[in-house]
Amino acid sequence: xxxxxxxxxxxxxxxxxxxxxxxxxxxxxxxxxxxxxxxxxxxxxxxxxxxxxxxxxxxxxxxxxxxxxxxxxxxxxxxxxxxxxxxxxxxxxxxxxxxxxxxxxxxxxxxxxxxxxxxxxxxxxxxxxxxxxxxxxxxxxxxxxxxxxxxxxxxxxxxxxxxxxxxxxxxxxxxxxxxxxxxxxxxxxxxxxxxxxxxxxxxxxxxxxxxxxxxxxxxxxxxxxxxxxxxxxxxxxxxxxxxxxxxxxxxxxxxxxxxxxxxxxxxxxxxxxxxxxxxxxxxxxxxxxxxxxxxxxxxxxxxxxxxxx
Amino acid sequence: xxxxxxxxxxxxxxxxxxxxxxxxxxxxxxxxxxxxxxxxxxxxxxxxxxxxxxxxxxxxxxxxxxxxxxxxxxxxxxxxxxxxxxxxxxxxxxxxxxxxxxxxxxxxxxxxxxxxxxxxxxxxxxxxxxxxxxxxxxxxxxxxxxxxxxxxxxxxxxxxxxxxxxxxxxxxxxxxxxxxxxxxxxxxxxxxxxxxxxxxxxxxxxxxxxxxxxxxxxxxxxxxxxxxxxxxxxxxxxxxxxxxxxxxxxxxxxxxxxxxxxxxxxxxxxxxxxxxxxxxxxxxxxxxxxxxxxxxxxxxxxxxxxxxxxxxxxxxxxxxxxxxxxxxxxxxxxxxxxxxxxxxxxxxxxxxxxxxxxxxxxxxxxxxxxxxxxxxxxxxxxxxxxxxxxxxxxxxxxxxxxxxxxxxxxxxxxxxxxxx
Numbered sequence: 257x258x259x260x261x262x263x264x265x266x267x268x269x270x271x272x273x274x275x276x277x278x279x280x281x282x283x284x285x286x287x288x289x290x291x292x293x294x295x296x297x298x299x300x301x302x303x304x305x306x307x308x309x310x311x312x313x314x315x316x317x318x319x320x321x322x323x324x325x326x327x328x329x330x331x332x333x334x335x336x337x338x339x340x341x342x343x344x345x346x347x348x349x350x351x352x353x354x355x356x357x358x359x360x361x362x363x364x365x366x367x368x369x370x371x372x373x374x375x376x377x378x379x380x381x382x383x384x385x386x387x388x389x390x391x392x393x394x395x396x397x398x399x400x401x402x403x404x405x406x407x408x409x410x411x412x413x414x415x416x417x418x419x420x421x422x423x424x425x426x427x428x429x430x431x432x433x434x435x436x437x438x439x440x441x442x443x444x445x446x447x448x449x450x451x452x453x454x455x456x457x458x459x460x461x462x463x464x465x466x467x468x469x470x471x472x473x474x475x476x477x478x479x480x481x482x483x484x485x486x487x488x489x490x491x492x493x494x495x496x497x498x499x500x501x502x503x504x505x506x507x508x509x510x511x512x513x514x515x516x517x518x519x520x521x522x523x524x525x526x527x528x529x530x531x532x533x534x535x536x537x538x539x540x541x542x543x544x545x546x547x548x549x550x551x552x553x554x555x556x557x558x559x560x561x562x563x564x565x
Numbered sequence: 566x567x568x569x570x571x572x573x574x575x576x577x578x579x580x581x582x583x584x585x586x587x588x589x590x591x592x593x594x595x596x597x598x599x600x601x602x603x604x605x606x607x608x609x610x611x612x613x614x615x616x617x618x619x620x621x622x623x624x625x626x627x628x629x630x631x632x633x634x635x636x637x638x639x640x641x642x643x644x645x646x647x648x649x650x651x652x653x654x655x656x657x658x659x660x661x662x663x664x665x666x667x668x669x670x671x672x673x674x675x676x677x678x679x680x681x682x683x684x685x686x687x688x689x690x691x692x693x694x695x696x697x698x699x700x701x702x703x704x705x706x707x708x709x710x711x712x713x714x715x716x717x718x719x720x721x722x723x724x725x726x727x728x729x730x731x732x733x734x735x736x737x738x739x740x741x742x743x744x745x746x747x748x749x750x751x752x753x754x755x756x757x758x759x760x761x762x763x764x765x766x767x768x769x770x771x772x773x774x775x776x777x778x779x780x781x782x783x784x785x786x787x788x789x790x791x792x793x794x795x796x797x798x799x800x801x802x803x804x805x806x807x808x809x810x811x812x813x814x815x816x817x818x819x820x821x822x823x824x825x826x827x828x829x830x831x832x833x834x835x836x837x838x839x840x841x842x843x844x845x846x847x848x849x850x851x852x853x854x855x856x857x858x859x860x861x862x863x864x865x866x867x868x869x870x871x872x873x874x875x876x877x878x879x880x881x882x883x884x885x886x887x888x889x890x891x892x893x894x895x896x897x898x899x900x901x902x903x904x905x906x907x908x909x910x911x912x913x914x915x916x917x918x919x920x921x922x923x924x925x926x927x928x929x930x931x932x933x934x935x936x937x938x939x940x941x942x943x944x945x946x947x948x949x950x951x952x953x954x955x956x957x958x959x960x961x962x963x964x965x966x967x968x969x970x971x972x973x974x975x976x977x978x979x980x981x982x983x984x985x
Contacts, residue, residue, distance in 0.1 A: 313985060315679065316650070316653035317652075317679055318657075336977075337977075337981045338974075338977045338978035338980070338981040338982070341974075342978075406818055407816070407818045407819070408820060421816060421817065421818045423818070424818060510956075511956070512959065512960060513960060513965040514960045514966045515956075529649070529650070530952055531948040531949065531951060531952040532675070532946070532949045532952065532982060533675050533679075533948075533982075534653070535985045
């Protein structure tokens, strides 16, 4: 069908507009530029170098020696090598921590935010108290909890006559690490949920009230769907953060008892920067595998939690 | 105009970012000039000794600099992990390599095997920095393949402190000529236990293991390969487990140092570096002696001896290397402030200093039989074995892991690490 005169005119007029669109706008570049440079220098280049190191034998001092997939083969298939057992144990313990801590690190702040959003008396004070631990450095938090959970100095034995060394016996060691992590990380997610809940439509909630909906119905049918994107975001971010667990077991249990709380990052750090000559290539290979695990789990979470509409 | 301004702003941002990188380079440059530029006449000494001990080293260096040497010494201290990573980066790049570095005894062979160290031989020729002027065992640490790669500085040693009042109360005669055996510790434990007093404090499992393992005749390597899963190692761990199971040793959660200070532990193996801390104790006067012995007639005392080394650097001139030797030679008789940290000198010249010979730790150097008892572990892969035992000690002692299976696991780890 032949084009009408007006259509042709429109197309002719449209072309210069299209080429204008691709012109570089310097203002966004000005704002993004510094971050991009820092990102490239301090994250992208080291990350790429780290991936390259995973394919080498490297003691940090001499030049890396390329060995192909040898490190990955050792870690994944060589049962005679301790790196094989280290990876299995480290990854298993990391998964245990993620599986048990992430739901609590999402649900507990959500419940707190829900409670605080009803604006009870002193809600601002409680909001500050709940957020406060997130501001402390991990070393400070762990030292405090180490004293609190210690048999010699803490209240467990002295006031509650609980004679088990919780940091040296399972399942208490895991319970302690998870509880401390929840206490420490509650603030960040809670603030996100508070802001999200405040954005939920008041009209909808009032309409539900008029229809006779109860507290739970309103929460599950209106509030929760209203903040689903924030929940997805916090779930993915919390999962990534918990996969990178290191400070809590290092300082609370030292990976014990019998390496049952020794997580993968502790092995990675120990091999690369522990006693003796560094085994940086193997550590990097473990780190790459951990990164792949995090990517797979995060992608899986996106698929499960994404908006099906 | 707007476009022009945007371009200028972007260019400015990029320049600022690059200037940041540039200033970093220039600081590297200055560190290079400190370490390598002869014109500066400064010897840069890197050390991982921080805290009060680091301050004592600094004071000693200040005393040396006050003698107006041609090359003054500049001490740069940093935490252990930073020390290692900075050494790795500067030696790889060849920029900013320190003139002199103070490293742990077990690290000398590791760095030497990587071809990273410069031998001292041509620079110490004709000076007083000779084997005969040092403790033999400490000097030998730096000798590899007939060449001298390390020169000893001080010796930090895992010794033992005991509470003489508690010894008199529960087991008089347990200490004979400064020697306490494990059998005496068990006997003391049996009598003191009912009063809630522990006979033995385990402050650092790996150090206690090393000493008893050597005393029982154990070796950390055989034919150049690390050995940690041996019948002697099993026997060593069984002894610690026995003391723990009998209730003579505090639990992992209990702080042995504090219990000792509170008068609740009779014998506490600890480092010479704890001397000044224990001298503050008010309730009793602790005595420093050898670590507990397996056989009183054959004393073995494990130790470490930090070494001065030169990492390879094109910037270091022969003149500067000789100036470094001059500093090390001066230290031989002038380490009094340094050894107030509790360490012992390795240079025998300090034996002429009455202020040193009055110090509690000097028992290790004054007597020739004590000097002969000193053993410094330099076996290949020993660092990996130390690390393995460190992580597994309490699990084996309190029964969380079987001794045989755990030692096998440690051996497997050490073998894998050595294979890299």
